Amino acid sequence: MLNIVWPIFIIISFSYAIFSGNVQNLNSSIFESIESAVNLSITMLGTMCLWSGIINIASNTSIIQKINKILKPIIRFLFPEIKENIKAQNEISMNMVANILGLGNAATPLGLKAMESLQKENRNKKELSNSMIMLIVLNTASIQIIPTTIIAIRSSLQSANPTSIIFPVWIATICAATAGILVTKILIKYSNKGKKT
Amino acid sequence: MIEVINFVSNLAMPLIILIIVIYGLVEKKEIFDVFIEGAKDGIKIIINIFPTLIGLFLAVGTLRSSGVIDIVINFLEPILNLINFPSEIMPLAILRPISGSSSIAIATDIMKQFGVDSQIGMMASVIMGATETTLYTIAVYSSSVKIKKTRFVLIAALTADIVGIITSVVVCRFLS
Numbered sequence: 058m059l060n061i062v063w064p065i066f067i068i069i070s071f072s073y074a075i076f077s078g079n080v081q082n083l084n085s086s087i088f089e090s091i092e093s094a095v096n097l098s099i100t101m102l103g104t105m106c107l108w109s110g111i112i113n114i115a116s117n118t119s120i121i122q123k124i125n126k127i128l129k130p131i132i133r134f135l136f137p138e139i140k141e142n143i144k145a146q147n148e149i150s151m152n153m154v155a156n157i158l159g160l161g162n163a164a165t166p167l168g169l170k171a172m173e174s175l176q177k178e179n180r181n182k183k184e185l186s187n188s189m190i191m192l193i194v195l196n197t198a199s200i201q202i203i204p205t206t207i208i209a210i211r212s213s214l215q216s217a218n219p220t221s222i223i224f225p226v227w228i229a230t231i232c233a234a235t236a237g238i239l240v241t242k243i244l245i246k247y248s249n250k251g252k253k254t
Numbered sequence: 255m256i257e258v259i260n261f262v263s264n265l266a267m268p269l270i271i272l273i274i275v276i277y278g279l280v281e282k283k284e285i286f287d288v289f290i291e292g293a294k295d296g297i298k299i300i301i302n303i304f305p306t307l308i309g310l311f312l313a314v315g316t317l318r319s320s321g322v323i324d325i326v327i328n329f330l331e332p333i334l335n336l337i338n339f340p341s342e343i344m345p346l347a348i349l350r351p352i353s354g355s356s357s358i359a360i361a362t363d364i365m366k367q368f369g370v371d372s373q374i375g376m377m378a379s380v381i382m383g384a385t386e387t388t389l390y391t392i393a394v395y396s397s398s399v400k401i402k403k404t405r406f407v408l409i410a411a412l413t414a415d416i417v418g419i420i421t422s423v424v425v426c427r428f429l430s
Contacts, residue, residue: 066313074320090315094307106296113292118277176399184403197411204383216370229384233418
């Protein structure tokens with residue numbers, strides 16, 4: 058995907074900037090972008106190592122089995138192909154828990170660990186497996202109980218009721234996740250059919 | 255109310271770490287060794303995704319600074335007007351899946367301009383709370399396992415985003 062999208066983005070924006078005399082803006086944004094990518098990676102390096110370590114402790118204790126028991130029906134329905142892969146199941150449950158609690162910083166490392174485990178049993182290593190796609194879609198839908206970032210922004214802008222958005226966010230995020238899961242399930246079915254014939 | 259929620263969300267992370275560490279101790283694992291072993295994996299994952307981040311941030315940053323995004327917004331405006339989508343929200347709806355930092359900037363801007371508790375301000379807040387930076391998530395997750403063929407993940411994730419954004423708008427209209 059990015060092999061096509063990325064060059065298109067670059068070519069369009071660079072030529073448009075030159076054409077519209079916006080080169081100075083473009084020039085400074087190149088360095089700003091690289092800098093923010095580096096900053097993000099350094100911040101993420103810390104949280105990544107922290108949560109990879111914590112999940113490793115968790116997956117060596119029985120707490121993970123308890124969480125799994127609760128989430129099992131959901132995981133079975135969403136990831137029917139990894140019944141045998143307990144390690145991936147563990148990591149996906151922890152990723153879900155982190156997402157639901159609104160711990161975005163923790164959810165990403167846990168999700169990426171799950172990707173690693175899913176890749177190990179992926180039949181075609183160059184293509185996303187069905188389970189990987191489901192995991193990514195779940196993470197882009199961001200189901201969370203408390204949308205912390207936006208509440209913080211709202212209270213910094215002196216909202217009379219910063220938390221009033223929680224309920225609407227629940228409705229929107231559940232609709233988004235349901236739509237994502239549904240489309241993914243349908244497309245998985247469709248692509249499986251295509252392979253058989 | 256806000257104090258309670260702040261307290262709960264501040265408590266969530268420390269509490270999880272505490273519970274896991276206590277569990278490890280009770281079940282007599284050598285938890286520091288286990289922690290270190292796991293933390294090493296974190297470095298590998300970051301090294302895998304770092305080049306992707308540079309490339310992606312460059313592309314999105316230049317799209318915005320060159321003014322291409324503004325053209326796209328102008329182009330889409332009449333279409334979205336047809337379905338009665340509020341045009342004030344549109345820049346946010348378009349940027350939300352592509353760039354996390356610029357969508358936060360735009361959402362803050364919208365809330366300042368129209369009032370944080372106005373209908374438009376609420377819509378911007380709910381969209382921010384209910385959706386994610388889809389393109390970034392897909393790129394980071396795929397590149398962490400060095401996969402380039404992403405099949406239909408973009409379609410599925412963008413459908414979720416569109417449904418999330420439209421629901422946000424509808425719910426806020428309904429509430430006020």
